Amino acid sequence: MQGTSVEEQFSISFADNTVWFNCGTLLSSQWNEFNIPTDKNYYWDTRTKDMRFGKLAFKEWQASGKDR
Numbered sequence: 001m002q003g004t005s006v007e008e009q010f011s012i013s014f015a016d017n018t019v020w021f022n023c024g025t026l027l028s029s030q031w032n033e034f035n036i037p038t039d040k041n042y043y044w045d046t047r048t049k050d051m052r053f054g055k056l057a058f059k060e061w062q063a064s065g066k067d068r
Helices: 058-063
Strands: 017-022 040-047
Touching: none
Parallel strands: 017 040
Antiparallel strands: none
16 A cells, blocks of 8 residues: 555545555555554455564554554
8 A cells, every 4th residue: 555645634544444465565655654544454465474564563553543
């Protein structure tokens, strides 16, 4: 997933999605700078059980307020 424009307000919300992938990285660009509410998403990287959200493990991702 890639964000392209960092804005102060909520431009979108990302909830109730299934994100399935088998190549590349889950988050790219400046994703950690975006103010996007994310919740109730399912993520599945077929290559590993240790999926990363940028540099964060899933528990760290949740601790940051995402996908609780």
